[in-house]
Amino acid sequence: MDDKSPDSGRKAPLGSASLGTAVACCLGALAGIFAFAIAAGVTGSLPAAFGIAILAGGLVAWTFRTRPFLPLDPSACSRGLKIVAVIATIVALVQTTRLAVFMVDSSKTGYSLIAGAFFTQLKKVAS
Numbered sequence: 001m002d003d004k005s006p007d008s009g010r011k012a013p014l015g016s017a018s019l020g021t022a023v024a025c026c027l028g029a030l031a032g033i034f035a036f037a038i039a040a041g042v043t044g045s046l047p048a049a050f051g052i053a054i055l056a057g058g059l060v061a062w063t064f065r066t067r068p069f070l071p072l073d074p075s076a077c078s079r080g081l082k083i084v085a086v087i088a089t090i091v092a093l094v095q096t097t098r099l100a101v102f103m104v105d106s107s108k109t110g111y112s113l114i115a116g117a118f119f120t121q122l123k124k125v126a127s
Contacts (some may be wrong), residue, residue: 019074024065026089030096032057037100049104 035056040049077085101111 019072020065020068023072024061024068026093027064028057028059028061029093031060033093033096033100037103040104046104 032053036049036053039052040046043049098111099113101108
């Protein structure tokens with residue numbers, strides 16, 4: 001059982017494996033969302049954009065999980081702070097996904113961060 005990090009002789013903190021996996025998955029999801037928006041704009045093909053997003057997200061998650069660029073210590077914060085951080089991360093991922101959908105197809109104004117914004121009303125009046 002290998003519970004030592006490669007850069008230090010100390011044992012990894014208890015629970016750091018699950019925390020590292022959770023952080024890696026969130027970073028991978030975020031990278032996948034950004035990669036989807038970029039690929040959809042560059043290729044113009046949604047199936048290609050989905051494929052590129054899955055590859056990019058998986059690569060980022062795997063890279064961070066196998067070689068984290070900063071040490072994670074689960075005992076550094078309280079349980080309440082962890083719960084708030086999880087909720088904030090989920091909200092941020094949802095909002096980023098909505099923005100990516102709006103960036104790919106600007107006719108879907110319901111997905112913009114401010115759905116009833118003044119600029120969307122101007123667009124409707126102009127057309």
